[in-house]
Amino acid sequence: MRHENIEVNSGLMILLILTVISIGGLVEVVPLFYLNDTIEKVDGVRPYTPLELRGRDIYVREGCYLCHSQQIRPFRDEWLRYGHYSLAAESQYDHPFQWGSKRTGPDLARVGKKYSNEWHVQHLVAPRSVVPQSIMPNYPWLLERDLDFSDITERLKALRKTGVPYSLTEEEYKANVAAYGKEMADWLDINQAQDSLFAQARNDYDGLPNRITEMEALVAYLQVLGTMVDFSQYDEGYFVEFR
Amino acid sequence: MSESTTKQQAAVQTTGHAWDGDLQEFNNPLPRWWLWSFYVTAVIAVIYWFIYPSWPVGRGWLEGFATITYQVDGKAEESRWNTRAKLLHDLTESHAAQRQREFMGKVAEADFSTISNDPDMLAFIRSVGKGLFGDNCAACHGRGGQGVVGLYPNLADDDWLWGGSLENIQNVITNGRQGFMPAFKETFDPQQLDDVAEYVLSLSGEAPDSIAVERGKALFQGFGGGCYYCHGMDGKGLPSQGAANLTDKIWTIADVDGQKTLEEKKAVVKKLIFNGVQNMRKMPTWKGRLSPTEIKVLAVYVHQLGGGQ
Numbered sequence: 001m002r003h004e005n006i007e008v009n010s011g012l013m014i015l016l017i018l019t020v021i022s023i024g025g026l027v028e029v030v031p032l033f034y035l036n037d038t039i040e041k042v043d044g045v046r047p048y049t050p051l052e053l054r055g056r057d058i059y060v061r062e063g064c065y066l067c068h069s070q071q072i073r074p075f076r077d078e079w080l081r082y083g084h085y086s087l088a089a090e091s092q093y094d095h096p097f098q099w100g101s102k103r104t105g106p107d108l109a110r111v112g113k114k115y116s117n118e119w120h121v122q123h124l125v126a127p128r129s130v131v132p133q134s135i136m137p138n139y140p141w142l143l144e145r146d147l148d149f150s151d152i153t154e155r156l157k158a159l160r161k162t163g164v165p166y167s168l169t170e171e172e173y174k175a176n177v178a179a180y181g182k183e184m185a186d187w188l189d190i191n192q193a194q195d196s197l198f199a200q201a202r203n204d205y206d207g208l209p210n211r212i213t214e215m216e217a218l219v220a221y222l223q224v225l226g227t228m229v230d231f232s233q234y235d236e237g238y239f240v241e242f243r
Numbered sequence: 244m245s246e247s248t249t250k251q252q253a254a255v256q257t258t259g260h261a262w263d264g265d266l267q268e269f270n271n272p273l274p275r276w277w278l279w280s281f282y283v284t285a286v287i288a289v290i291y292w293f294i295y296p297s298w299p300v301g302r303g304w305l306e307g308f309a310t311i312t313y314q315v316d317g318k319a320e321e322s323r324w325n326t327r328a329k330l331l332h333d334l335t336e337s338h339a340a341q342r343q344r345e346f347m348g349k350v351a352e353a354d355f356s357t358i359s360n361d362p363d364m365l366a367f368i369r370s371v372g373k374g375l376f377g378d379n380c381a382a383c384h385g386r387g388g389q390g391v392v393g394l395y396p397n398l399a400d401d402d403w404l405w406g407g408s409l410e411n412i413q414n415v416i417t418n419g420r421q422g423f424m425p426a427f428k429e430t431f432d433p434q435q436l437d438d439v440a441e442y443v444l445s446l447s448g449e450a451p452d453s454i455a456v457e458r459g460k461a462l463f464q465g466f467g468g469g470c471y472y473c474h475g476m477d478g479k480g481l482p483s484q485g486a487a488n489l490t491d492k493i494w495t496i497a498d499v500d501g502q503k504t505l506e507e508k509k510a511v512v513k514k515l516i517f518n519g520v521q522n523m524r525k526m527p528t529w530k531g532r533l534s535p536t537e538i539k540v541l542a543v544y545v546h547q548l549g550g551g552q
Binding site: 003004007031034035036037074075076079080081083085113114115116117118119122123129130131132133204207232235236237239240241242243 | 258259260296299302303304313315316320322325326327328329330331333334337339340374378379381382383385386391394395522523525526527531532
């Protein structure tokens with residue numbers, strides 16, 4: 001085909017550009033959906049509870065992912081600094097995943113339980129009051145605003161459609177009891193979504209016992225990051241076999 | 244059109260089309276060296292496909308012929324090359340890792356007195372400890388361990404809540420702590436609260452002797468307040484309870500140093516006695532996240548920051 005035919009016909013040009021640039025993406029992404037070993041078989045990974053899920057929504061809303069990645073790569077320096085590299089299994093229920101691509105601040109994939117709730121609250125309200133050199137913005141409104149959980153049931157239902165095992169039917173609930181134990185199965189049950197949110201908020205992540213703030217949800221989310229898999233159960237050679 | 248462009252045009256082909264009447268486009272060939280470099284990279288790509296994991300095939304993929312060795316729990320393993328095996332290789336067999344492991348092994352086996360007398364090990368601990376402290380502890384205790392008054396204790400002074408020996412520090416890091424003092428809002432009436440605060444300040448010379456101090460002392464040392472139970476009769480603190488020494492001039496929770504007048508100082512001390520210390524002083528547990536040897540390194544590092552006992 002002569003150059004001119006393409007260059008003067010912008011519809012054709014667009015089509016050909018799309019075809020060419022999508023090849024790279026398709027070849028890299030599509031096989032991951034059907035390869036046997038993409039997602040490692042490990043115990044412990046569960047969907048976020050309703051409170052954690054709302055925290056995650058706030059994480060996305062505030063754009064934390066623009067400065068923080070949640071993906072520890074398999075390199076020695078990252079292993080020494082952050083801990084075990086992230087598994088695909090650990091983000092299998094994340095829609096969309098929060099791997100991120102920029103580290104202005106540290107990776108957060110294993111920040112769960114590293115600091116106290118009080119530290120997180122203070123650090124989010126005023127990062128420089130604990131880390132003087134920090135360039136992270138202040139998020140004081142997280143403590144002022146009450147958490148909106150009016151649509152929590154809809155949010156869980158939407159995720160269920162994408163394959164996240166929140167239970168709606170008796171059968172699904174039973175499967176969750178078998179997989180995660182009764183207490184967690186209750187928390188992952190769409191029919192009890194609000195109750196479970198209240199129950200978890202009693203842990204008082206934000207230091208305000210009488211309120212459920214946006215901070216409550218965000219800290220609950222941060223404190224669970226990277227803590228679901230018990231790596232002491234596996235020998236390291238096991239994860240190599242999946243690649 | 245100028246003469247030079249006309250000449251060039253004669254030497255180089257154009258793409259053949261003209262826009263707006265006379266606007267043409269040269270079709271210069273790519274420089275030879277560039278074109279050949281491009282072909283070479285294409286060939287290298289094909290070689291890579293054979294060496295490293297590459298194309299998906301069915302439900303698996305071409306694994307490549309390269310192999311790599313690594314150790315799991317001291318046992319040598321070999322597998323096809325992949326990034327995870329490469330990491331284990333780097334962690335167990337790379338030069339840097341082996342050097343580090345050699346020292347870590349020494350630290351793991353040595354007891355504290357041996358470490359304290361070995362300049363090589365101490366130099367190693369200062370450098371590795373700095374990194375570990377920065378990654379895990381600095382967010383609360385500050386880069387240099389200076390802490391934040393009221394929230395996170397200073398680790399660089401010689402005042403310790405839980406004891407300043409190497410074993411004590413190691414124990415705190417391993418198991419974590421929850422700083423706690425009961426609230427006395429129900430116990431003391433306003434006058435008594437005032438007296439006890441006056442006494443506490445007198446212990447470090449902040450308040451002069453007076454009748455109020457005497458009354459406070461009776462409450463502190465008697466069953467009325469029972470403060471002696473944790474802080475001791477002499478107010479010197481009790482490391483097993485994480486109870487502060489009140490007789491030195493170092494204030495870790497109430498910001499006495501930040502106040503100017505005696506009244507202001509008394510106000511912050513009263514506030515603390517009134518409310519107690521609850522759910523605000525949590526030192527996380529590090530066993531599980533850090534290895535026993537890393538914790539040992541940190542204990543020596545913290546001890547060396549200035550105030551180890």
